[in-house]
Amino acid sequence: MKSVYVFQENSLILPEKDADPLHYRGTDLQIVNKNFDSLRKARTREPSFAGEACGGLAGSADFFDFGEADTAALSLPPGLPLPPGWTALPLRQWLSVVSAETVMFDPRRAGPVLRAFHIAQWRAGSRFCGSCGTANTDAPDELARLCPACGRREYPRISPAVITLIINDEDKALLAHNNKFAGGMYSLIAGFTEAGESLEGAVEREIFEEVGLEIAKIQYVASQPWPFPNSLMLGFTCRHAGGEIKPDGKEITDARWFSRGSLPLLPGFGSFSRYLINRWIDGSL
Numbered sequence: 001m002k003s004v005y006v007f008q009e010n011s012l013i014l015p016e017k018d019a020d021p022l023h024y025r026g027t028d029l030q031i032v033n034k035n036f037d038s039l040r041k042a043r044t045r046e047p048s049f050a051g052e053a054c055g056g057l058a059g060s061a062d063f064f065d066f067g068e069a070d071t072a073a074l075s076l077p078p079g080l081p082l083p084p085g086w087t088a089l090p091l092r093q094w095l096s097v098v099s100a101e102t103v104m105f106d107p108r109r110a111g112p113v114l115r116a117f118h119i120a121q122w123r124a125g126s127r128f129c130g131s132c133g134t135a136n137t138d139a140p141d142e143l144a145r146l147c148p149a150c151g152r153r154e155y156p157r158i159s160p161a162v163i164t165l166i167i168n169d170e171d172k173a174l175l176a177h178n179n180k181f182a183g184g185m186y187s188l189i190a191g192f193t194e195a196g197e198s199l200e201g202a203v204e205r206e207i208f209e210e211v212g213l214e215i216a217k218i219q220y221v222a223s224q225p226w227p228f229p230n231s232l233m234l235g236f237t238c239r240h241a242g243g244e245i246k247p248d249g250k251e252i253t254d255a256r257w258f259s260r261g262s263l264p265l266l267p268g269f270g271s272f273s274r275y276l277i278n279r280w281i282d283g284s285l
């Protein structure tokens with residue numbers, strides 16, 4: 001049986017009768033084909049296709065069988081009305097549900113869905129060759145887009161981002177309020193690694209830019225895929241080594257040292273920052 005994960009923008013689209021997010025493993029290809037057949041007729045077709053043998057939607061540019069025995073993905077165009085009996089569940093909400101018992105999401109539950117989502121987005125955004133502009137095809141021998149004119153290959157992009165828990169000599173952690181956060185939530189300092197930069201360099205630079213602190217003893221803790229659209233979050237701890245907190249006033253509007261007994265509103269389960277904060281709270285870092 002081939003299972004299909006259906007997405008629309010940042011939501012997982014699933015049949016209402018299967019809407020138990022903890023146990024959802026995709027929808028059978030035949031059911032997806034039947035429900036989204038109008039899409040196949042309405043959308044552009046791509047001639048060269050790894051999933052051609054699946055029939056139905058496999059001829060649609062929105063469908064991607066990425067060469068694994070049992071999984072495929074379908075991206076619905078934004079705004080397309082859902083067939084009766086189907087519902088949209090925002091992926092971040094789904095992650096908070098599948099992570100509620102463990103804080104960090106469980107890769108056995110979340111992995112296949114996040115992989116399908118990441119690949120579907122990459123594929124939709126790589127329809128043309130970045131060198132010569134010819135329409136790409138799917139490479140027959142690996143997960144890549146292949147330009148039939150110049151042979152350029154493009155692979156799923158993964159963008160490393162660092163997120164760091166800073167601890168001071170009083171065993172307090174630095175938590176910051178970002179102007180994008182709703183309400184009074186505080187979280188960790190995070191940012192993307194820049195071209196030519198090491199992960200440690202990104203940790204030091206982001207912390208200095210956002211809160212003006214110098215740090216030392218950077219240690220890697222764990223990682224988590226975050227395909228919104230293509231990040232890999234790499235988690236670190238470090239020690240405060242100098243300087244006073246100076247929020248940058250743009251991204252970060254407030255930052256303070258918090259003890260375990262006086263914590264502010266924290267990010268929800270499923271977020272990597274909450275995982276790191278909880279590891280610090282329970283003393284396992």
Ligand SMILES: [Zn+2]
Nearest residue numbers: 129132147150
């Ligand atoms: Zn090309």
